[in-house]
Amino acid sequence: MSGSASHKGLSGALKRQKKVGVVGAGISGLLACKYMKAKGFDPIVFEAKSSIGGVWTKTFHTTKLQTPKPLYQFSDFPWPSSVTQDFPHHLQVLNYITAYAHHFDLLKHIKFNALVQRIQFHSQDPAVEAWHLWGGTGQAFNPKAKWTLSVYNTQTDSTQVYTVDFVILCVGRFSDVPNIPEFPLNKGPEVFGGKVIHSMDYASMDGRSAADLVKGKRVTVVGFQKSALDIAMECSAVNGVKYPCTVLYRTEHWNLPDYLPWGIPLAYLYLNRFSELMVHKPGETFLLSLIATLLAPLRWGFSKFVEIHIKWKLGLRKFGMVPNHSFHKEINSCLISTVPEKFYEKVEEGSIVLRKGPRFWFCKEGIVVDGEGSSGLKTDLVILATGCNGSTIQGMHTCRDSTAFSESVSNLYTSEMRCRWVAELLDGTFELPSIEEMKKDVERWAEYVKTYSGQYFRRSCLAALHIWYNDQLCKDMKWNPRRKKGLLAELFHPYGPLDYSS
Numbered sequence: 149m150s151g152s153a154s155h156k157g158l159s160g161a162l163k164r165q166k167k168v169g170v171v172g173a174g175i176s177g178l179l180a181c182k183y184m185k186a187k188g189f190d191p192i193v194f195e196a197k198s199s200i201g202g203v204w205t206k207t208f209h210t211t212k213l214q215t216p217k218p219l220y221q222f223s224d225f226p227w228p229s230s231v232t233q234d235f236p237h238h239l240q241v242l243n244y245i246t247a248y249a250h251h252f253d254l255l256k257h258i259k260f261n262a263l264v265q266r267i268q269f270h271s272q273d274p275a276v277e278a279w280h281l282w283g284g285t286g287q288a289f290n291p292k293a294k295w296t297l298s299v300y301n302t303q304t305d306s307t308q309v310y311t312v313d314f315v316i317l318c319v320g321r322f323s324d325v326p327n328i329p330e331f332p333l334n335k336g337p338e339v340f341g342g343k344v345i346h347s348m349d350y351a352s353m354d355g356r357s358a359a360d361l362v363k364g365k366r367v368t369v370v371g372f373q374k375s376a377l378d379i380a381m382e383c384s385a386v387n388g389v390k391y392p393c394t395v396l397y398r399t400e401h402w403n404l405p406d407y408l409p410w411g412i413p414l415a416y417l418y419l420n421r422f423s424e425l426m427v428h429k430p431g432e433t434f435l436l437s438l439i440a441t442l443l444a445p446l447r448w449g450f451s452k453f454v455e456i457h458i459k460w461k462l463g464l465r466k467f468g469m470v471p472n473h474s475f476h477k478e479i480n481s482c483l484i485s486t487v488p489e490k491f492y493e494k495v496e497e498g499s500i501v502l503r504k505g506p507r508f509w510f511c512k513e514g515i516v517v518d519g520e521g522s523s524g525l526k527t528d529l530v531i532l533a534t535g536c537n538g539s540t541i542q543g544m545h546t547c548r549d550s551t552a553f554s555e556s557v558s559n560l561y562t563s564e565m566r567c568r569w570v571a572e573l574l575d576g577t578f579e580l581p582s583i584e585e586m587k588k589d590v591e592r593w594a595e596y597v598k599t600y601s602g603q604y605f606r607r608s609c610l611a612a613l614h615i616w617y618n619d620q621l622c623k624d625m626k627w628n629p630r631r632k633k634g635l636l637a638e639l640f641h642p643y644g645p646l647d648y649s650s
Contacts, residue, residue: 167192168288168574169297169312171264174562177318179222182252183571184273184316190311193254194262194299194619200249202320204242206348208378209355211238216407216488219415220560224650235486237534238610259299265307266298266383267315269361279583286579289313297625318563323540325537329370333380335509335516340530342514347375347533359386364394366526368515370508371533372397375486379531381488384499393523395502396508396515400471403487415642417450418479419613422639426450427600429478429616430592444494462492467502480600484607517617562610565618568648615643 157227166189172196199205212235213220222243223229233238248257249255254579271293272280274439282288297310324348331337337344350358362383369376369383376395407414417423425448428440454475464470471478478484494500503525505517514527572578580586595611610617622629630636631647 164216165313165572166190166314167310169194169295169310169315170318171267171315172202172318172320173197173200173258173260174204174318174320175560176320176567177202177316178249179253179564179567180316180318180570181254184574185252185254185257186380187575189574191257192312193258194264194297194310195258195260196263196302198260200255200258201242201245204238204245206351207238208351208375208382210382211378213241214374216415218646219644221645222560223564223645225251243309261302262384263300263302264297265300268296268298269592270294270296280415281582282580282586286581287576312572316567321530325536326532327535329534329567330533332561335511337510337530339512340514341354341512342528342530344510344530344532347371347379347531348536349529350379350461351375358382362386362529364391365528366391366394366514367496367529367531368394368396368527369531369533370396371535372399372403373483373533374402374403375533375535376533377403377488378486378492379533380500381491381494384494386439387499389498392499392501394503396503396505396517396525396526398470398504398506400464400504401483401485402471402475403462403485405458405461405487409454410575410615413642414454415644416640418452419642419644420640421615423450424615426611426614428596430589430596430612447476448474461545462487467492467495474584477600477602479598479612480609488502509574524627562614562617564645565621565648569621569625577626578624618643618648 168184168191169190170177170184170191170193173181173193177193177195178200181191181193191479197205202426204604212233214235217227217231217234217236221244227236227244228247231244233240237243254476271290273290273292279393295311295312295315297315298307301309326348328346350361353361359382363386367383367387369379372395378399380393380395404414409417425436425439426443428437432440451474458475459465459470462469491500495502503517505520507518508515509518510516510530511524513524515525515530518524573580596613600612601609619629630638631643632641
């Protein structure tokens with residue numbers, strides 16, 4: 149979305165009077181707090197838990213970062229030299245995030261154990277429902293409007309109402325509300341004689357408790373994304389071949405063994421401007437559309453290049469795990485993840501069993517897979533690694549005063565750019581177009597994502613167009629979107645967080 153030039157920015161005194169509410173103290177919440185503070189505003193961060201870090205505070209014992217470290221860093225706060233791995237352990241990631249918060253003195257702005265239960269918008273303008281501009285004016289602040297947040301303190305069992313001038317939601321996709329599949333009547337977990345938990349419940353346990361839970365049990369993990377694979381590996385480490393862990397999946401995926409297909413960094417294939425010339429883009433010119441059409445065979449070739457590498461490196465054909473869709477579709481759905489080391493070795497030895505089932509339901513002894521009769525897969529414990537639905541907060545006016553979640557190959561990188569954009573909006577650098585215009589822009593992006601992701605469509609996914617997306621943000625912020633030195637570097641060198649450090 150492209151904003152128009154704005155009025156002169158607020159004075160320092162006026163900024164200090166403006167309170168900005170930030171919901172969540174994960175990565176996005178910390179970034180929002182940091183950039184609001186840098187612009188002179190008064191941020192208040194509400195965090196439901198007792199610590200910062202979001203999803204990194206509650207994850208599996210063996211989890212590592214699955215995005216290469218250079219792509220997963222703050223633009224102005226590099227990883228410490230002591231972290232040498234390309235894919236650090238989750239505790240190292242959490243330490244890095246914590247160090248960032250301390251470095252920029254963010255903790256004093258955070259209210260912990262503060263669960264936001266309701267957000268309400270209050271305006272003295274009787275025509276509020278007819279507004280065609282964001283906040284009625286296209287500017288971040290409306291002098292006749294305020295927000296109130298009802299915040300429940302989980303320690304003192306009390307509720308307090310806060311009044312702010314602007315609200316930024318940083319609740320993410322990976323928290324609070326588990327995605328639980330729906331089942332026919334009398335075929336859900338209630339008829340099962342064993343135990344059913346979600347991967348979120350498993351992630352909340354420490355390593356010893358998780359090991360005790362699965363020890364000596366026939367475990368079935370439902371799903372085939374990163375969480376499912378990590379849990380299956382932990383189960384196999386505890387139980388071995390005596391009690392193999394069954395992974396029940398619906399669709400094969402192009403999970404990566406590494407980010408170096410045939411020795412070439414994946415970033416050179418999908419994270420530079422040349423790679424983005426190969427795909428059609430929302431709001432593209434006729435010339436860019438023509439180039440994308442002409443380069444379509446090369447796009448297909450890049451995808452096949454990566455697919456052949458994955459099939460060879462993991463031996464997918466041997467295990468019947470070759471996906472029917474392309475790698476290009478996978479990356480454009482934000483579904484790519486890395487395979488845990490030695491995962492398919494565990495499959496070969498028999499401590500992990502892969503089983504495909506488009507649909508399933510429960511019986512007393514375990515799980516019945518559609519098309520396999522009624523005998524059932526005998527199971528003691530079912531872990532649903534079926535993702536999350538994000539957080540829910542009552543009272544949001546989504547069309548008037550909130551922005552949407554987006555994700556890409558590196559969500560930290562994307563979150564930082566969006567927080568900087570919001571900071572410039574609040575500072576008066578630009579104004580927003582009409583609500584109708586913004587809705588049309590959202591639909592243009594949705595059409596692009598549908599084109600390249602097909603049945604795996606997720607509206608929030610920026611996919612392989614993160615540079616094009618950042619270009620739009622840069623133009624709004626009055627930055628030069630071209631961040632490299634020289635034409636060749638601009639076209640072929642991968643873009644990352646450090647390109648936007650200043």
